Amino acid sequence: MFVFAASDKGGTGRSVTSANLAYQRALAGDDVCYVDFDFGSPTAVAVFDVPTAPRGTEGSGLHSYLEGTIGEPARFDIWKLTEHPVLRNKPNGAGRLVLLPGDPSGGEFATNQGTLRRCADLMLRLNGEFDLIIVDLSAGRSYAVEMALEVTAQPEMRGVETRWLVFHRWTRQHVIAVHGLVFEKHGILEAGEARGHDKRVLRDAIRFVRAAVPDPESPLWSHVSPAQIAWMHKCQEELRVLASEHGIGDSRVLGSVPLEPVLQWREQLITEEDVLSTQIANKQTLEALENLARRLTDDMYWGQP
Numbered sequence: 001m002f003v004f005a006a007s008d009k010g011g012t013g014r015s016v017t018s019a020n021l022a023y024q025r026a027l028a029g030d031d032v033c034y035v036d037f038d039f040g041s042p043t044a045v046a047v048f049d050v051p052t053a054p055r056g057t058e059g060s061g062l063h064s065y066l067e068g069t070i071g072e073p074a075r076f077d078i079w080k081l082t083e084h085p086v087l088r089n090k091p092n093g094a095g096r097l098v099l100l101p102g103d104p105s106g107g108e109f110a111t112n113q114g115t116l117r118r119c120a121d122l123m124l125r126l127n128g129e130f131d132l133i134i135v136d137l138s139a140g141r142s143y144a145v146e147m148a149l150e151v152t153a154q155p156e157m158r159g160v161e162t163r164w165l166v167f168h169r170w171t172r173q174h175v176i177a178v179h180g181l182v183f184e185k186h187g188i189l190e191a192g193e194a195r196g197h198d199k200r201v202l203r204d205a206i207r208f209v210r211a212a213v214p215d216p217e218s219p220l221w222s223h224v225s226p227a228q229i230a231w232m233h234k235c236q237e238e239l240r241v242l243a244s245e246h247g248i249g250d251s252r253v254l255g256s257v258p259l260e261p262v263l264q265w266r267e268q269l270i271t272e273e274d275v276l277s278t279q280i281a282n283k284q285t286l287e288a289l290e291n292l293a294r295r296l297t298d299d300m301y302w303g304q305p
Contacts, residue, residue: 002123002133002160003296004148006188007167008181009174010041010139013211014167016267017257017289019047022134023087023269024293026097030131035100037137037144039063039109042102044136047267049084050076050099061103065122066115066147073100073122086271095131111147119151127160132296141186149188153196163302164188164206165254170213170239179246182206207254207302209292214259218284254301255292260285 003021007014015038022034036044042061057074065073078097079090111119126133138144152162166188168178182188188206193199214221216232224232243249257263262270262281270289274281295301 001131001297002127002135002152002162004135004137004162004164005167006137006145006164006181007139008177009168012139012167012169012174013257013263014139015044015136016047016263017167017209017211017292018134018136018165019044020269020289021293021296022097022132024290025132025296026095027091028293029093029095031096031098031129033096033098033100033126033130033133035126035133035135036062036102037135037148038139039102039142039144040138042104044099045076045101047269048076048078048099049082049087049268050078051083052081057101058104061101063103063109066118067109068114068118075100084269086273087269098130109143111143111150116147116150116154119147120154120157123151123160124156141181141191145188146191149192149197150195153192162205163296164202165209165296166206166248167209167211168248170210170256172239172242175239175243175246175248178208179248183247206252208248208252209254210256212259212264213256215284218258220259220261254295255288257288257292258282258284 005014005018019034022032026032034044034048036042038044039062042063045057060070060074062073064070076099078087078099079094082088109115123133135148137148151157152160166178166182168174180187184190189199189203192202214232216229216236221229221232240250243253260270260282262268262274263285270281270286272286275283275286
């Protein structure tokens with residue numbers, strides 16, 4: 001199964017959340033591949049703490065492969081290459097966790113038939129090798145998004161299950177922006193239909209993830225005044241109404257990740273040790289990531305709202 005991770009803006013938590021989902025699924029025993037299609041800013045390597053290539057790998061990443069300058073993109077075995085103190089020892093029962101990095105000097109580029117053929121060939125091979133492939137796309141209406149839509153509409157890819165996660169922060173501006181990315185002119189649905197996708201099927205394959213959602217009842221806000229708490233509750237209700245009006249209400253949301261200081265200050269994987277031993281991360285954050293990772297392939301949560 002492929003899960004494409006998209007967002008209208010940068011700073012939505014798309015990459016760090018997607019990396020955490022890949023990590024959680026590998027912990028559960030799945031063979032997982034993380035594909036860094038964020039061509040403008042391929043920094044997934046840094047989230048996985050691979051020190052030799054914090055912004056990808058020069059000349060051997062996905063950008064080079066898709067342009068045809070190399071025959072096969074680089075692969076990083078995270079369990080072996082990471083300097084993360086927890087990930088260095090692969091847990092018993094964990095599946096593979098492999099990263100296909102980008103090129104640090106890449107950038108957005110238009111596609112041609114050769115690019116599409118190489119992309120489709122890579123995706124088909126990954127689909128035969130891994131249980132779950134998470135593709136981190138560039139933000140906005142990017143060439144990366146267009147390539148994903150084009151390739152998944154190819155006849156050879158139509159038997160491959162694909163799902164889309166669209167990330168947004170829990171603010172008025174982000175709700176409006178992510179509605180535009182999916183529903184408005186030149187959005188994912190219209191662009192997908194133009195490339196041969198069934199619009200209804202594609203719509204049913206899209207779910208939303210709310211990131212950095214503040215909880216007024218959280219201890220994080222225990223110091224604020226009653227007036228501020230009342231204002232936060234009012235904002236929450238207004239945002240729920242706005243999201244519903246824009247087609248991304250609760251029935252279309254696969255999960256929410258709470259406002260988490262660790263993710264705000266240092267985009268990283270959240271482990272049990274971060275919650276239980278060092279106590280730098282909140283239990284609610286880890287639980288949210290575990291639930292979201294499980295729901296990726298759980299039809300009870302992904303099914304028709």
